[in-house]
Amino acid sequence: MEHSVSAPENLETVRAAIAAAESEAQRPEGSVRLVAVSKTRTAEEITPVIEAGQRIFGENRVQEAQSKWPGLKAETTGIELHLIGPLQSNKTADAVALFDVIQTVDREKLAREMAREIKKQGKSPRLYVQINTGSEPQKAGIEPVEAGSFIKLCRDDLGLSISGLMCIPPVDENPGPHFALLAKIAGENGIEILSMGMSDDFETAIAFGATEVRVGSAIFGAR
Numbered sequence: 001m002e003h004s005v006s007a008p009e010n011l012e013t014v015r016a017a018i019a020a021a022e023s024e025a026q027r028p029e030g031s032v033r034l035v036a037v038s039k040t041r042t043a044e045e046i047t048p049v050i051e052a053g054q055r056i057f058g059e060n061r062v063q064e065a066q067s068k069w070p071g072l073k074a075e076t077t078g079i080e081l082h083l084i085g086p087l088q089s090n091k092t093a094d095a096v097a098l099f100d101v102i103q104t105v106d107r108e109k110l111a112r113e114m115a116r117e118i119k120k121q122g123k124s125p126r127l128y129v130q131i132n133t134g135s136e137p138q139k140a141g142i143e144p145v146e147a148g149s150f151i152k153l154c155r156d157d158l159g160l161s162i163s164g165l166m167c168i169p170p171v172d173e174n175p176g177p178h179f180a181l182l183a184k185i186a187g188e189n190g191i192e193i194l195s196m197g198m199s200d201d202f203e204t205a206i207a208f209g210a211t212e213v214r215v216g217s218a219i220f221g222a223r
């Protein structure tokens with residue numbers, strides 16, 4: 001049988017690689033936050049990673065997160081939960097209730113629903129706009145050319161505070177230009193948080209200025 005490396009050991013390896021990439025890019029130590037992507041993993045698989053000190057987690061489905069995270073959050077203080085998957089407008093209330101960060105604001109209808117729910121629930125999740133940097137028809141996200149006007153609509157018309165941008169580059173392309181484009185749009189719109197980079201390309205993303213990387217399989221193993 002293969003020796004399988006435990007998730008806490010993988011977590012250490014990923015942390016070390018992030019630190020090395022920060023140093024390589026001459027960025028301050030600790031300038032990149034690690035979002036451990038726990039989608040498809042059970043609470044039993046996630047617990048050892050929490051015990052190893054990880055506090056920031058990403059999930060891509062509201063219902064799945066609802067089944068795991070209220071219990072895990074009750075057991076540990078300081079958990080920060082990010083929604084990184086597409087959000088249906090009719091799940092906005094549940095998402096606002098559960099998540100600390102919603103990374104996938106990707107259309108006007110959702111932004112309007114979000115504004116309504118945030119007011120109603122008196123909550124203030126951090127909000128990021130997802131940008132479809134590769135203009136892929138099947139992929140969620142705002143078109144790069146429309147990013148400025150969408151962010152302005154969110155801020156000025158809907159009163160939403162947009163603090164970050166996220167992207168998922170096309171699988172078959174060099175991700176560098178996509179990360180550079182996201183960084184450029186952030187700069188033009190006074191946005192500080194850049195959520196980009198996954199297991200296969202987080203070091204590249206850090207070189208292009210990522211402030212958050214979303215890493216799943218490099219920590220928890222192949223899905």
Ligand SMILES: *Cc1c(COP(=O)(O)O)cnc(C)c1O
Binds near residue numbers: 085218
């Ligand atoms: C699954 C997922 C990740 C993590 O992917 P890995 O390749 O397992 O690191 C990151 N971001 C999003 C949006 C995802 O859906």
